[in-house]
Amino acid sequence: VIRFQRPELPPATAIEEYYRRAEDARWYANSGPCHALLVERLQDYLGRGLHVVPVANCTLGLMLGLRVLTEGRRGDEVLLPSFTFAATAGAAVWAGLRPVFVDVDPDGWMLDPAALRGALEGRGDRVACVLACSTFGTPPRRDVAAAWSATAADAGVPVLVDSAAGFGARDADGAPLGALGDMEVFSLHATKPFAIGEGGLICTTDGDRARTLSRLANFGFEDGVVTGEVGLNAKLAEWPAATALSVLDRLEDILGARRAHAATLRAALEPAGLGFQACDGQPTWQFLPTVAPTAAARDVVRDAALAAGVEVRAYFDPPLHGMPAFAEAPRVGGLPVTTDLAERVLSLPMANDLTPGEIDAIAAAVGDGMREVALR
Numbered sequence: 197v198i199r200f201q202r203p204e205l206p207p208a209t210a211i212e213e214y215y216r217r218a219e220d221a222r223w224y225a226n227s228g229p230c231h232a233l234l235v236e237r238l239q240d241y242l243g244r245g246l247h248v249v250p251v252a253n254c255t256l257g258l259m260l261g262l263r264v265l266t267e268g269r270r271g272d273e274v275l276l277p278s279f280t281f282a283a284t285a286g287a288a289v290w291a292g293l294r295p296v297f298v299d300v301d302p303d304g305w306m307l308d309p310a311a312l313r314g315a316l317e318g319r320g321d322r323v324a325c326v327l328a329c330s331t332f333g334t335p336p337r338r339d340v341a342a343a344w345s346a347t348a349a350d351a352g353v354p355v356l357v358d359s360a361a362g363f364g365a366r367d368a369d370g371a372p373l374g375a376l377g378d379m380e381v382f383s384l385h386a387t388k389p390f391a392i393g394e395g396g397l398i399c400t401t402d403g404d405r406a407r408t409l410s411r412l413a414n415f416g417f418e419d420g421v422v423t424g425e426v427g428l429n430a431k432l433a434e435w436p437a438a439t440a441l442s443v444l445d446r447l448e449d450i451l452g453a454r455r456a457h458a459a460t461l462r463a464a465l466e467p468a469g470l471g472f473q474a475c476d477g478q479p480t481w482q483f484l485p486t487v488a489p490t491a492a493a494r495d496v497v498r499d500a501a502l503a504a505g506v507e508v509r510a511y512f513d514p515p516l517h518g519m520p521a522f523a524e525a526p527r528v529g530g531l532p533v534t535t536d537l538a539e540r541v542l543s544l545p546m547a548n549d550l551t552p553g554e555i556d557a558i559a560a561a562v563g564d565g566m567r568e569v570a571l572r
């Protein structure tokens with residue numbers, strides 16, 4: 197069986213090299229030496245004056261980001277796609293806000309700028325924030341990202357970007373993600389290309405906001421007292437910070453390998469009739485998202501691949517508006533693109549160390565499925 201994802205854990209010896217700093221300092225958590233070095237290294241990696249606030253996971257990062265960006269705003273609605281992972285909307289609920297679903301565009305599968313404009317015009321100051329996603333860790337196209345910011349700025353609404361799987365993705369200019377919107381959040385979960393088990397990062401160019409985020413991630417403490425807002429515990433401890441440092445050492449190799457695997461699979465499967473997400477930059481390839489020509493074809497190919505021992509999935513089917521917890525959330529329009537994509541989407545396996553034999557087996561299983569579709 198070729199697993200859908202097969203995380204490559206860094207060797208304990210590579211983590212230990214960094215962890216020794218914490219051990220020597222006898223500092224376990226709360227901004228110890230590994231945490232400090234991680235922040236420094238990540239800020240160097242991202243450049244552009246970005247501040248990085250490590251957190252225990254991306255969901256907490258989204259909750260904190262939403263709290264900080266919506267502080268003092270009149271509205272409580274968050275405009276976000278339904279074609280995303282449950283944590284995007286879940287974080288909005290936990291931040292005391294109300295998700296409102298907006299459709300995605302049919303090429304890039306991200307928040308549709310025209311639909312966003314319509315939603316902002318229609319809902320006025322009920323909107324507290326736009327929560328866009330770099331879906332699947334793919335950088336949004338340059339024009340799309342610019343339209344999110346410009347449209348939201350026209351309406352005076354902040355933008356938070358959930359780039360969960362996208363740390364290390366590069367935009368059309370070759371710059372790493374991190375500077376999208378007013379704040380951008382990443383996940384370091386086991387299923388992500390920059391994987392440390394559990395972890396997250398919040399990025400912003402605004403130093404005051406970064407300090408507020410750090411304070412809120414530590415219960416809200418400042419000089420030993422909680423003066424302003426009540427925070428929560430979202431701190432990244434020293435061992436996961438050491439793990440992140442050891443993965444960061446290898447990140448460009450990891451991303452290079454995944455990009456090569458994705459290119460080989462795409463070259464084999466595009467001629468067979470599978471569609472791919474439009475992109476003008478470099479994704480990170482959390483997995484290989486594709487679309488079949490029809491919903492029925494997707495189901496045939498999925499079954500054929502599973503029968504051949506290739507573990508495929510269908511993210512994001514169901515989309516969030518199809519889940520009971522979010523079914524009552526308002527929708528802007530009928531979300532036709534989201535519904536269509538969800539029915540046709542097929543997620544193919546990815547790992548840092550896929551072998552040529554495994555890549556052939558994935559291509560053969562999915563290609564056979566597509567040929568079966570053609571015969572029906």
Ligand SMILES: Cc1ncc(COP(=O)(O)O)c(C=O)c1O
Nearest residue numbers: 253254255281283284360383385
């Ligand atoms: C789009 C998106 N947002 C948020 C999350 C939540 O990340 P974490 O597991 O680090 O909380 C994920 C995780 O898979 C995700 O895919």
